[in-house]
Amino acid sequence: MKKVFMNKALRWNAVVLLLAMLLFAAGCGADKKAEGTDASKASSGGDTTAQSTLDAIKARGKLIAGVKYDTKLFGLKDPASGKVEGFDIDIAKALAKKILGDENKLELKEVTSKTRIPMLQNGDIDIIIATMTITDERKQQVDFSDVYFNAGQSLLVKKGSPITGLDSIVKGTKVLTVKGSTSAKNIREKAPDATVLEFENYQDAFTALKAGQGDALTTDNAILFGMQKQDPNYEIVGGTFTEEPYGMAIRKGDAAFVKTVNDLLKEMKDSGEYDKLYEEWMGQKPEK
Incomplete structure (x- = not known):
């Protein structure tokens, strides 16, 4: 009886070992396949x-x-x-x-x-x-x-404004621009004395300028040209002071x-x- 039990145990161990070997082999195959896919991606630039x-x-x-x-x-x-x-x-x-x-x-x-x-x-x-x-x-x-x-960055002001360019911007001058734009960064660098007010979009900024909330609006001249066409009471001054x-x-x-x-x-x-x-x-x- 003892001998029969041992034979069964040995057979069971053999089955477990065989299953373990098969699982290990499958895992290795999957790893190699993944490596091959990664290598293929790398050889083609790594970006699909x-x-x-x-x-x-x-x-x-x-x-x-x-x-x-x-x-x-x-x-x-x-x-x-x-x-x-x-x-x-x-x-x-x-x-x-x-x-x-x-x-x-x-x-x-x-x-x-x-x-x-x-x-x-x-x-x-x-x-x-x-x-x-x-x-x-x-x-x-x-x-x-x-x-x-x-394009190039410039300034938009109401006609008759004392602001004629960057040199006219002094401490306390309110300059309007748009959030996330290069214009906001540039005006702070070019006119550090200015008080810069940022709006969500250009129409909001232009509306604020017309409402007297600021002295000038700054962004690319091409965009300002469009605003000037919308309302001829405003003009672009000072030329461009950046390349955009x-x-x-x-x-x-x-x-x-x-x-x-x-x-x-x-x-x-x-x-x-x-x-x-x-x-x-x-x-x-x-x-x-």
Whole structure:
């Protein structure tokens, strides 16, 4: 009886050992497969995002672009019709046409200087086309297209204002700008005596200026030009004191999408379409 019991025990131990060996082998195989996948990713750049954005656009059948709703000439929403129009909007339409063959396969989402990068990183939008200046700091968070518009920061004041430029800004001068913009940073550096008040968007800042809450409004001259057109009682003074090259922002590592956008810009410039759009919105031809 004892012998039979021992034989059964040995057989049971053998089964357990065999199962353990099979599980170990399976684990090793899975590890090697995972290593192979990681190696494959590394050899292709280690990032699948680049292809996935274009794939996502094609799969859903529309491009989702983050644009401004408060910036005349670039992206401004008509409260009556609900339609958003501007230079940036037309660039977005051209991109939708390039990718999907139809400029109407486009969804616009409102962004501000404060919300645009988080919205891009969260996947709420495919691209930012929203008067966004290319900076080294922002390059740490997003990738940029080639420059699609050259602007420079300036000042907007009521006609007859004693402020004629940066030199006129003294202690106590209230300068209005927008949260999260390079303009806020620049004015603090260029006019350290100024009291800087930041608003959520450009329309709020302009409304505050007209209400007498500030002495001047600062941002890129192209945006200020739009405000000046809205109300001729205001004028741009002092010329530009920075260079503000605008780029379209794309999720970090999205090389294929960056190439698609840059190809579009080149095609538009080569065909004359870019110059036509620029002149339509800015009232003058772009500087070469």
